[in-house]
Amino acid sequence: MAKKKPDARQREIAQLAKSYQANLSQIEPQYKSAYDKKTKAISDFNVQNASYESKLADYNTLLANIAKDPVIEKTGTRTVVKPHYDPFTNVFSYYQTQESYTDYEPRPIPKFTEKAPAAPDTSAIDTEIEGVKARQKSLEESFQRELGERKASKAAAVSQRARSRPMLAKGVTLNG
Numbered sequence: 001m002a003k004k005k006p007d008a009r010q011r012e013i014a015q016l017a018k019s020y021q022a023n024l025s026q027i028e029p030q031y032k033s034a035y036d037k038k039t040k041a042i043s044d045f046n047v048q049n050a051s052y053e054s055k056l057a058d059y060n061t062l063l064a065n066i067a068k069d070p071v072i073e074k075t076g077t078r079t080v081v082k083p084h085y086d087p088f089t090n091v092f093s094y095y096q097t098q099e100s101y102t103d104y105e106p107r108p109i110p111k112f113t114e115k116a117p118a119a120p121d122t123s124a125i126d127t128e129i130e131g132v133k134a135r136q137k138s139l140e141e142s143f144q145r146e147l148g149e150r151k152a153s154k155a156a157a158v159s160q161r162a163r164s165r166p167m168l169a170k171g172v173t174l175n176g
Helices: 008-068 123-164
Strands: 071-086 091-106
Touching (some): 008 123
Antiparallel strands (some): 071 091
C-alpha cells in the first residue's frame, strides 16, 4: 500500500512542531547556563563550608585537649631570701637559698576567628530559571492551542460537509 501524501493540515502541524522544537532549542542554552551557574555557586559554597567545618573540628579538638589538661605546669629553681634570727647574738640577718618550685598556669584558650561561609544567594538565578520555564510553558501552551484550533477547524469542516451532504455523512469518521 502506498503512503498517502500529507495534506495541507498535516503539513501545517508538521511546520508547527518544527517551529516549536526550534524555539525550545533556543531556550535550552539559557536554561543550561542558569542551571550551571546555580550548580557552580552551590558547589563553591559546599567547598567553602567543608573547609570551615574542618577548621571548626580542629578547633574543637584543640579545646577538648585543653579541657583534658587545663593547666601548664612550670617547675624550676629560684633564689629565695630568708630572714635568720640568731638568738645568741640578737641579730637579724638574711641569707639566700635555692628552692625548687612548681607553678600552675592556665592554658590560654585560642579564639576561633573563622566566619562561617554565607549560603549563596541563588534567588536571581532561580528567577532566571523560572523565567525560562515560563517561556517554555508559554511555547508549549501556544503549540497545544494551535493544534487544538487546527483539529477543531477540521472537525467543523467535516461536520459542515456532513450536514450539507446527509447521504455521505454515514461514512464520515473523525480521524484527528
